[in-house]
Amino acid sequence: xxxxxxYLVGAGPGDPELLTLRAAKLLNEAEVxxxxxxxxxxxxxxxxxxxxxxYAGKERGNHxxxxxxxxxxxxxxxxxxxxxxxxxxxxxFIFGRGGEEVEALAAAGIAFxxxxxxxxxCGVAAYAGIPLTHRDHxxxxxxxxxxxxxxxxxxxxxxxxxxxxxxxxxxxxxxLSTLCGKLxxxxxxxxxxxxxxxxxxxxxxxxxxxxxATLPQLAQSARLAPPTLIIIGDVVRLHAQLDWYESAAVGxxxx
Numbered sequence: 001x002x003x004x005x006x007y008l009v010g011a012g013p014g015d016p017e018l019l020t021l022r023a024a025k026l027l028n029e030a031e032v033x034x035x036x037x038x039x040x041x042x043x044x045x046x047x048x049x050x051x052x053x054x055y056a057g058k059e060r061g062n063h064x065x066x067x068x069x070x071x072x073x074x075x076x077x078x079x080x081x082x083x084x085x086x087x088x089x090x091x092x093f094i095f096g097r098g099g100e101e102v103e104a105l106a107a108a109g110i111a112f113x114x115x116x117x118x119x120x121x122c123g124v125a126a127y128a129g130i131p132l133t134h135r136d137h138x139x140x141x142x143x144x145x146x147x148x149x150x151x152x153x154x155x156x157x158x159x160x161x162x163x164x165x166x167x168x169x170x171x172x173x174x175x176l177s178t179l180c181g182k183l184x185x186x187x188x189x190x191x192x193x194x195x196x197x198x199x200x201x202x203x204x205x206x207x208x209x210x211x212x213a214t215l216p217q218l219a220q221s222a223r224l225a226p227p228t229l230i231i232i233g234d235v236v237r238l239h240a241q242l243d244w245y246e247s248a249a250v251g252x253x254x255x
Contacts, residue, residue, distance in 0.1 A: 004078030006105055008098050010091040010117015011035075015127075015201040016042040018118050026115065030085040032077050034070075036096075038089025038227055040202060047085070067097060071104035078110045089227075091119040095145050095170045119143075121168040124200030124229045128207045129242030132166050137234040140165040146172025146179065146230070153178055157186040166233035172196075173228045177216040183232070184212055193236035198224045205246060209239050 007026050012018040027033070027047040035044060037057030044053070054073070056065050065073065077084045092098030092114060105112045121143055125132050132141045144160065146169045147153050153175045160167060161183055172179055176196065184190045190213035198206045210218045212232065 003111060004080060004082045004084065006074050006078050006084045006086055006110055006112045007115060008086045008092045008102060008112060009088065009115040010096070010119075011039045011043050011087050011089050012118040013090055013120045013123035013127075013201045014038075014040045014043075014199065015123070016040065016046060018123055018201060019043060019046070020115065020117065022115050023117065026085055027087070029083065031083040033085045033087055034074065034077075035087040036089055039087050040089075044087070047087075051085075067100060071101055074101060074105060075108045075110055078105070078108075088117070089120070090123075091117045094119040094121075094143065120170060120200060120227070120229050124197050124205075125168070125231060127201045127205060127245040128195065128197050128231070128239060129244055130195065130231055130239050131235055131242070132168065132231075134235050134238070137237070138164060138166040141168065142166070143168045143170065145170050146175050153182075155182075157182050161186040161188045166231065166235050169230035169232070171226070172230045173219070173224060173226050176219055176230065179230070180212040180216055188212060188232075192232060193234060194230065194232045195236045195239060196224060196228050196230045198222075198226075198228050200227075200229055201245075203249070205249075207239065207243070207246060209236055 009023045009026060024046060030048045030051040032052045033047045034054045034056050056070050074084060074086060088096045090096060102112055142165055144155060192212045194212050194215045195207055195209040196219050208218050208222045
């Protein structure tokens with residue numbers, strides 16, 4: 001039996017045209033595709049039609065497989081000689097638990113390859129018309145998860161509150177009120193521009209923009225659903241001017 005191989009592949013933020021050429025090639029050659037809930041249907045459809053598909057999605061409070069079982073699944077499939085694509089939304093090494101999975105593969109002596117994808121922060125911000133850095137608005141950018149491994153959002157608020165940067169929060173919808181309140185309590189002006197984007201880069205993308213003071217209520221009124229991405233900082237002011245994707249969709253709908 002030939003040795004198996006696991007490819008840890010980033011599927012990008014949703015739009016299938018943002019998939020890398022390497023990722024598309026591997027999907028077409030896959031024997032097994034193990035995919036997450038953030039992988040869009042059009043991307044999954046690009047995979048080899050004869051490949052076995054295994055859903056391994058993780059949503060907050062609802063894990064199809066615990067991480068240890070998922071790691072062992074990848075090891076077992078590779079030991080069976082399978083060509084396995086582990087398909088993850090965004091980039092596998094940015095809040096995707098990819099590091100944990102390749103650690104398990106390395107420990108088991110399984111050959112693997114990591115194929116980067118466009119992470120949500122970059123792809124979603126671009127489709128929302130919000131530059132993450134800009135010489136007039138922000139000289140740095142910080143990515144954080146909206147909840148920790150234990151489910152809390154007890155972050156280093158003093159560090160996050162430093163001025164002159166863009167803060168991008170993954171998986172922060174449920175804790176949005178706490179997030180905004182904590183930042184204000186640690187010295188960030190409540191007038192700081194902030195936005196939350198639902199289903200970025202897809203046809204159901206929706207951007208809600210306001211300030212730290214107003215965003216929680218605006219998001220609640222908009223009845224947003226995960227996945228979402230939160231962007232906080234002066235660069236959010238540019239959304240109204242640079243919004244090309246949703247504006248184009250509205251214009252097309254009016255024709």
